Amino acid sequence: MNKIVNNYREIIRQIEFYKNKFSKTSKEVNLIAVSKNFPKQDIQILIDEGHTIFGENKVQEATSKWPQLKLNSREIKLHLLGPLQTNKIKPALKIFDVIETLDREKLAKKIKKYFDAEKETSKHKFFVQVNIGNEDQKSGVEVNYTKEFVKWCINDLNLNVNGLMCIPPIYGKAEVYFKELKRLCNDSNLEHASMGMTGDYGEAIRCGATFVRIGTGIFGGRD
Ligand SMILES: *Cc1c(COP(=O)(O)O)cnc(C)c1O
Numbered sequence: 001m002n003k004i005v006n007n008y009r010e011i012i013r014q015i016e017f018y019k020n021k022f023s024k025t026s027k028e029v030n031l032i033a034v035s036k037n038f039p040k041q042d043i044q045i046l047i048d049e050g051h052t053i054f055g056e057n058k059v060q061e062a063t064s065k066w067p068q069l070k071l072n073s074r075e076i077k078l079h080l081l082g083p084l085q086t087n088k089i090k091p092a093l094k095i096f097d098v099i100e101t102l103d104r105e106k107l108a109k110k111i112k113k114y115f116d117a118e119k120e121t122s123k124h125k126f127f128v129q130v131n132i133g134n135e136d137q138k139s140g141v142e143v144n145y146t147k148e149f150v151k152w153c154i155n156d157l158n159l160n161v162n163g164l165m166c167i168p169p170i171y172g173k174a175e176v177y178f179k180e181l182k183r184l185c186n187d188s189n190l191e192h193a194s195m196g197m198t199g200d201y202g203e204a205i206r207c208g209a210t211f212v213r214i215g216t217g218i219f220g221g222r223d
Helices: 002-020 040-048 059-071 086-095 103-119 143-155 174-187 201-206
Strands: 032-035 053-055 077-080 098-102 126-133 161-166 193-195 210-213
Touching: 002 032, 002 040, 002 201, 053 059, 053 098, 059 077, 059 086, 086 103, 086 210, 098 103, 098 161, 103 143, 126 143, 143 161, 161 174, 174 193, 174 201, 193 210, 201 210
Parallel strands: 032 053, 032 210, 053 077, 077 098, 098 126, 126 161, 161 193
Antiparallel strands: none
16 A cells, blocks of 8 residues: 555544543544645645645645645645734735734734735634743744734734634643643633644644644654
8 A cells, every 4th residue: 555545544543542642621522634845746645535624834835735735625624833924915815715824923914915815705713823932043933922912813903813723832841832722722612723833733633733734643754
């Protein structure tokens, strides 16, 4: 069997295992197959397996890979997982269905402006990225500002925010940060918590993740 298919099925099994094991906190767990740095052929293998949720980090890479892949499979939902520069809002919203990196006021305002100008009723969903470890070098809104920011995006800008996303600090226990993100979700009444990658998705599911983002575990190592 193809290695990607093999990995994928194993991850699906693992997710089911964790979901049942931690059924108190995890009701719904969706898998985002993170296909950054991998070519269309590899992605198509998963689409043929029936997988529909994918993640990419860069607008430009997604724009070169996904229009064709999406053409044949209308069920696909593509998540943006990397930082969004304001000058790439238009191409980003054209190819992505969910923007997981809504992380600052300026970006939110410009997205709102774009929707107003297009006069389209947007089907996009947004997750606010939280700088869960309050690290200097990381993007994301501050933990203490999250509730206010979410409220502003929903009420004042009319953006369809229904989740939070985080990348915990490399050092330290991820669990502490996952629990914190879940608490923030509950605090703002948000349905989705996007947390957990190849190395720690079991932990994330235990803490109540509704989306886990897995690249290496499915596609293999990246250069
Ligand atoms: C690359 C990436 C992932 C996937 O990481 P793996 O360790 O390869 O599973 C998840 N989330 C974000 C934001 C990423 O950039």
